Amino acid sequence: MHLLEPRAQSSRKMRWLAPVYAILLTLITGALLFTALHKNPFHALYMFFIAPLTTSYGWSELLVKASPQILIAQGLAVGFRARVYNIGAEGQLIMGAIFGGGVAIMTDGSTSHWILPMMVIAGAVGGALWGALAAWLKTQFNAEETLTTLMLTYIATLLMAYMVNGPWRDPSGQNFPQSIMFSDTATFPILLEGSRVNVSVFITLAVVVVFWVFISKSFLAYQIEVSGQAPAAARYAGFSQKKSIWLGLCLSGLTAGLAGVGEVAGPVGQLNLNISPGYGFSAIIVAWLGRLHPVGMVLAGFLMALIYLGGEAAQVSLQLPSAMTGLFQGMLLIFLLAADAFINNRFRRRKRAARFA
DSSP states (O other), X not given: OOSEEEOSSOOHHHHHHHHHHHHHHHHHHHHHXXXXXXXXXXXXXXXXXXXXXSSHHHXXXXXXXXXXXXXXXXHHHHHHXXXXXXXXXXXHHHXXXXXXXXXXXXXXXXXXXXXXXXXXXXXXXXXXXXXXXXXXXXXXXXXXXXHHHHHHHHHHHHHHHHHHHTTTOOTTSTTOSBOOOOOGGGSOOBSSTTSOOBTHHXXXXXXXXXXXXXXXXXXXXXXXXXXXXXXXXXXXXTOOHHHHHHHHHHHHHHHHHHHXXXXXXXXXXXXXXXXXSSHHHHHHHHHXXXXXXXXXXXXXXXXXXXXXXXXXXXXXXXXXXXXXXXXXXXXXXXXXXXXXXHHHEEEOOOOHHHHHO
């Protein structure tokens, strides 16, 4: 028996307030969790969410961690609007890093100014191709994109492991699975001295503006929206669902690939197995928490970055495991989905006659 039934019309106001409720419930549950772990909940929450922002370096790290998540979420949102659920952005990020990093490795020693732009283009192409592969499987064989994109993530991870353990392994790296460190011409210049913030943040800023214009002004975005919200109406109007699938997966792959280049040509500076702490997965939460709106995803990206920073601070100051970061992210997503469920549905009241039947 179904306990929920769809509402005739969901509240637009409640839809925008849902992220706020999800954040509050996450904080309350987190406080209870810290209490169960015999930690002062107020001190723990302070160390998790406030302490990382008490220094200028903390703010710079917030920007470093928020930028790739915001970038990936922008692309994911296009697909989500068309009900194309790409959950393999992590794999597309890795492929972007491999393509972009490959350019840096093959041109090592050169001082040409075209290397870094070529890395950016290669990374975008690599991520888009990985997304296009899922789109091809979807349109040709009706393969579920949630499964194919996730499986492609494992393939990308294994490919990265092969490259940094094999042909691209640093001969001076003491057998660690990593490539050579990229030269200055293959890395983004530092924007703020004494921090890891680099000029790749301008790519994220440009993508946010482009996607805001695309979503709010273009007829193509309208077609995507209709294809996702009302497939039958879209078919009647002649809108191509296949186009929405290809566009959604390729664009999300493109932005994830750019994020991959931003990591290996930025804070990481080389290819290794730890180029991302899971930005491709956390960007999914960023997209939903930001209500698929370009500006909303910027705010959500900073919140998710703060959780990453808080998790690292909690490991040092409270001796808590690194899994605490994933736990907070998971709670945030669960509460958000639960809030959306009750916005779109209501409890089905059992009829008196049914109870006595």
